[in-house]
Amino acid sequence: MSAQPLVLGIETSCDETAIGIVRGRTLLANVIASSVDEHARFGGVVPEIASRAHLEAMLPMLDQALLQAKVSLKDLDAVSVTAGPGLVGALLVGVASASGLALGLGKPLYGVNHLAAHVSVDLLTHANAIEPTIALLVSGGHSSLLQVDDITSSVVKLGESMDDAAGEAFDKIARVMGLGFPGGPAIDRESNNGNSTAIDFPRGLTQSQDWRERPFDFSFSGLKTAVARYLEATPDYVRADVAASFQEAIVDVLLQKALLACKKSGIDSLVIAGGVAANSRLRHVAQERCDGAKIRLRIPAPALCTDNGAMVAALGSLMAAAGRPASTIGIDADSSLSVTCVSVA
Amino acid sequence: MSICLAIDTSTSRTSVGLVEDGALLWHGFQDGATAHGSALPQLVSQGLAQQSKVDQVVVGMGPGPYTGLRVGIAFAISFGRARGIPVTGICSLDAIAALIHEDDFVVATDARRKEIYWARYINGVRTEGPSVDLPKFVAAIGVSAFGEGSFKYQLTTNEEFLFPDMASLVELSKNSDNKINEAMYLRRPDAVPTSERTQ
Numbered sequence: 001m002s003a004q005p006l007v008l009g010i011e012t013s014c015d016e017t018a019i020g021i022v023r024g025r026t027l028l029a030n031v032i033a034s035s036v037d038e039h040a041r042f043g044g045v046v047p048e049i050a051s052r053a054h055l056e057a058m059l060p061m062l063d064q065a066l067l068q069a070k071v072s073l074k075d076l077d078a079v080s081v082t083a084g085p086g087l088v089g090a091l092l093v094g095v096a097s098a099s100g101l102a103l104g105l106g107k108p109l110y111g112v113n114h115l116a117a118h119v120s121v122d123l124l125t126h127a128n129a130i131e132p133t134i135a136l137l138v139s140g141g142h143s144s145l146l147q148v149d150d151i152t153s154s155v156v157k158l159g160e161s162m163d164d165a166a167g168e169a170f171d172k173i174a175r176v177m178g179l180g181f182p183g184g185p186a187i188d189r190e191s192n193n194g195n196s197t198a199i200d201f202p203r204g205l206t207q208s209q210d211w212r213e214r215p216f217d218f219s220f221s222g223l224k225t226a227v228a229r230y231l232e233a234t235p236d237y238v239r240a241d242v243a244a245s246f247q248e249a250i251v252d253v254l255l256q257k258a259l260l261a262c263k264k265s266g267i268d269s270l271v272i273a274g275g276v277a278a279n280s281r282l283r284h285v286a287q288e289r290c291d292g293a294k295i296r297l298r299i300p301a302p303a304l305c306t307d308n309g310a311m312v313a314a315l316g317s318l319m320a321a322a323g324r325p326a327s328t329i330g331i332d333a334d335s336s337l338s339v340t341c342v343s344v345a
Numbered sequence: 346m347s348i349c350l351a352i353d354t355s356t357s358r359t360s361v362g363l364v365e366d367g368a369l370l371w372h373g374f375q376d377g378a379t380a381h382g383s384a385l386p387q388l389v390s391q392g393l394a395q396q397s398k399v400d401q402v403v404v405g406m407g408p409g410p411y412t413g414l415r416v417g418i419a420f421a422i423s424f425g426r427a428r429g430i431p432v433t434g435i436c437s438l439d440a441i442a443a444l445i446h447e448d449d450f451v452v453a454t455d456a457r458r459k460e461i462y463w464a465r466y467i468n469g470v471r472t473e474g475p476s477v478d479l480p481k482f483v484a485a486i487g488v489s490a491f492g493e494g495s496f497k498y499q500l501t502t503n504e505e506f507l508f509p510d511m512a513s514l515v516e517l518s519k520n521s522d523n524k525i526n527e528a529m530y531l532r533r534p535d536a537v538p539t540s541e542r543t544q
Contacts, residue, residue, distance in 0.1 A: 041538040048411060048534035055415050055528060059422055073427055089412045092382050093419045099386040100420035103393065104427025175539075330387035 005077040005320040008065065008101070009313025012094030013086025013114045014141065015039060015050045017057035020310030021069040022317050027124045028069035030303070030310040033057035040181050044171065047087045054093040062097075065309070076107055078326070080316020083111030083344045084337030085141070091333035099329070108326030110316040111344040113155075113337055114307075115142060118273040120151045120318060121304045121311035130298070134158075134267050136258040137339075138282075139274035139307075140167030140182070143254070144339055145216045145261050148271075151315065152322045157339050158261055159216025162205070166250055167276045169220040173227050173246055177239055187243045188279050194244030196281075201226050201249040206256065215264075216257055223249055251282045255289050262295050269296045278302040319343060349401045349518070350392065350424070351511040354381040354417030355409025355437035356454050356493050361388040362511025363396050369512045371395045381413040385420050401430055403518040405437035405509050407529035408462035408475045409454065418528055433518040434525040438464045438475055441492050443513035444506050451483055452506075453494035461494035462531060477531040 004024030011018040015036055021029040035053035039045045066072060081098035084091055095111065102109035119135045135146040143161035148154070164172070167184055174183025179190060204219035227246050231237055262270055272286055277299050290297035304310060324343065331344050348370070351362040357378040363371040371392050375384035393399075404421035407414045418434070425432035441452045442464070453463035456477050463483050464474030480498035483490065490500035493507040517523045 041540065042536050043539040046534055046536040049536065051411065051415060052528070052530070052534070055419055058419060059426060062423070062426060089415070092412055093415050095382060096385065096416040096419035097423040100423030100425075101427045103386060103389055104424040329390045330383040330385075332383045 002077055003321055005317045006071060006075055007078045007080050007313045007317040007320060008076050009080040009309045009311070009316050010094045010098045011082045011114070011307055011309045011312045012054045012090050013082045013084070014090060014307060015045045015053070016307045017054045017061050018307060018309035019061045019065040020308060020313040021065050021071060022124065022310060022313040024317060024321065025123050027310050028071065029065040030308055031061050031064045031068060032308060033061055036182065043175050043181055047089050050087060051089040051093055054090055058093065058097050073101065073105060076105060078108045078110060078316055078320045079105070080110040080112055080312050082114045082117065082312050083331055084114065084334035086114055086335060088333050088335040091335065095331065095333045103329070108320070109331070110319050111327040111331040112312060112315045112319065113339060113342050115144065115339040116151060116155055116342045117311040117315040119146065119148060119271055120315040121300050121308070122271045122273065122298050123318070124310060124314050125300050125304060126298045130269070130271060132267050133269040133271050134258060134261045134265060135271045135273060136254060137274045138166045138254060138272070138276035140171065141165050142274065143218045145257060146339060147261070147265055147267070152319050152324050152342060155340055155342055159214065159218065159257065161218040161220060163219050163221040164224060166218070166220060166254065169224050169250065170276070172224055176228055176231060177242065179243070184276060184279060187247055188281065190240050191244035191247045191281060194238070194240030194242070196244040196248035198238070198241035199230060199245040201245055203249055203253040206253060216261055218253065218257065220250065247279070247281050251279070251285050254282065255286055259289055259293055259295065262293070268294065270298070272297070272299045273305060275306040277305040347400045348396060348398060349403055349515045350389070350399045351403045351514045352385065352389070352417050352421050353405030353437055353440065353509040353511070353514060354385060354413045355405045355407045356508050358508045359384040359388060360508060360511055361385065361392055363392050364512050364515040367512065367516060372511055378410070378413065381416040385416055389420070389424070399428060399430060402432040403514050404432060404434055405440060405514060406434035406525040406527070407437055408456070408477065408531045409437060410457055411530055414528055435514050435517045435523055436464070436475060436525055436529065437509045438462065438492070439471060439517055439523065440509035440514040441506055442466045442471070443517060444510050445491055447489055450489040450491060451486060451495070452492040453483055453490060453500065454492050455494045455497055461498060463494065475529060475531060
C-alpha cells in the first residue's frame with residue numbers, strides 16, 4: 001500500500017449522503033447530498049426517508065466526487081465506509097454500496113467508526129500529528145470525551161452523555177422556541193443578538209460529587225427541562241437571551257470537562273469534532289480557554305465538522321497507510337458500534 | 346458469451362446467480378430476513394471466485410421490505426459502476442412468476458405488518474400489481490397463489506416457487522419493457538409531520 005493511499009469514503013449514518021476522496025492527507029473531493037429539508041416538517045430525521053434518499057443520491061454523489069477529485073474508480077487503493085454508529089437502515093445503504101465498489105474493483109474495504117472518523121478529519125486541516133490528543137466529539141447523536149493515542153487503533157472513552165447528545169438538545173430547544181430544524185445553526189444565529197448571562201441555566205453533572213464520580217460524563221436533559229420550564233413560566237421571554245444562555249450552558253460544561261481531561265491526562269492537545277463543533281460560540285470560547293491553559297486546540301473547518309465523506313476517507317487512508325487489516329467481506333452495519341472500535345473486522 | 350450477475354434481496358432470501366446465455370452457472374443463497382447486508386457480499390464473492398468476469402448486473406427492484414431491498418440495489422449499482430458494466434432492474438415478483446406455467450395466478454411475497462406484496466399474471470402477462478394489501482384481499486381473487494407471502498399466509502401449501510429465480514431475472518432483463526429504474530417500496534415512509542400530530 002502506498003504511503004499516500006488514494007481512498008474513497010462513504011458516509012450515510014444519518015441524513016447526509018456524503019462521499020469524500022483523499023490521497024494521504026490531501027483532500028481531493030468532498031460532496032454531500034442532504035435530505036435535511038425532507039425531514040424538517042417532521043421536526044427530526046425520519047430514518048426511512050433518509051435511507052431512501054441515500055439510495056437515490058449514491059451514484060450521483062459518486063460520480064460528482066470522482067469528477068471533483070479528477071480520479072477514476074480504478075485508481076483507488078481502498079474504499080472506506082461508515083459501519084456505525086448511526087441509523088441502521090441508513091448505514092446499510094453505504095455499507096452495501098461500499099461493498100459493491102470494493103468487490104467490483106477488487107480493492108480492500110475498511111468499515112470504520114463514524115466517531116473516530118470525525119476526529120481523524122482534523123488531519124485534513126492541520127498538518128501536525130494529532131496523537132496523543134484528547135478529543136471532544138459533539139454531534140446530534142453523540143457527546144463523548146475520548147483519549148486518542150492512535151486514531152487507527154487506540155481510542156479510549158473517558159466519558160459520554162448519560163442522556164441527550166448536545167446536538168439533540170440544540171434541536172429540541174430550537175423546536176420548543178419555534179426556531180426550526182436543524183436547531184444548532186438556528187440557536188447559534190439567534191444567540192448572536194442575545195445575552196449569554198441573562199439566565200443562569202444549570203450545568204449538568206457539575207456538582208462536587210459528579211466531579212469525583214463521573215468527571216467526564218455529560219447530561220443535557222436537566223438543562224432541556226430547565227429551559228422548557230423557563231419558557232412556560234416567562235410568557236414574554238426574550239428569545240435571543242434564552243438561546244444565548246442555553247448555548248452558553250452547553251458550551252461551558254463541554255469545555256470545563258474537556259479541559260479537565262487534558263489536565264488529568266497530561267495531554268496538552270484538544271481536538272473538537274462533530275457537528276456541534278461548527279457552533280461559533282463553542283469555537284470562540286474553546287480558543288480562549290485553551291489559550292489560557294496552554295493547550296493546543298484544533299477544530300476542523302465548519303464544513304468538515306458536520307457529517308461528511310472526507311472524514312471517512314481520511315480514516316480509511318490512515319488505516320491503509322498504517323497497514324491495518326482491511327475488514328472482511330460481508331461486514332454488517334452496527335448501529336451502536338462503540339467508539340473504542342475504530343474499524344470493524 | 347455474456348455473463349450476468351443476478352441479485353435479489355426482496356424476500357427473506359438473499360439470492361445471487363451467475364448466468365451465461367440463459368444457463369445458471371452458479372447459484373448461492375442465504376435465508377434470513379435481516380441477513381442481506383452481510384450475506385450478499387459473501388455470496389457475490391463466492392460467485393466471483395468461480396467466474397470473475399461479469400458483463401452485466403441484473404437486480405430485483407422489489408417490491409420488498411425496504412432495508413433488505415436497498416442492500417441489493419445499492420450493492421448492484423455500485424458493483425456495476427466499479428466494473429463499468431450495465432445494471433438492469435427487474436420486478437422481483439416477475440422473476441417468481443416466470444417459473445409458473447398456469448393461465449391465471451398471483452405471486453405474493455411477505456410485506457411484513459401482516460400484508461403481502463403481490464401481482465396477478467394472466468397468460469404470462471402481469472395484469473395487476475405490484476401492490477401491497479392484506480392477504481385476504483388477494484385470497485378473494487380466487488386463483489392459484491405462489492411465493493413466500495402466499496405460503497406464509499396460507500394462500501397456498503405449495504412450497505415451490507417461493508423466491509425469485511436468478512435465471513429468470515436475467516431472462517426478463519432482455520426485454521426493455523421489463524426494466525425498472527426505482528426501488529419499489531409501494532408504501533410511503535411512516536412518519537407524521539409535527540403539524541399533524543395530536544398533542
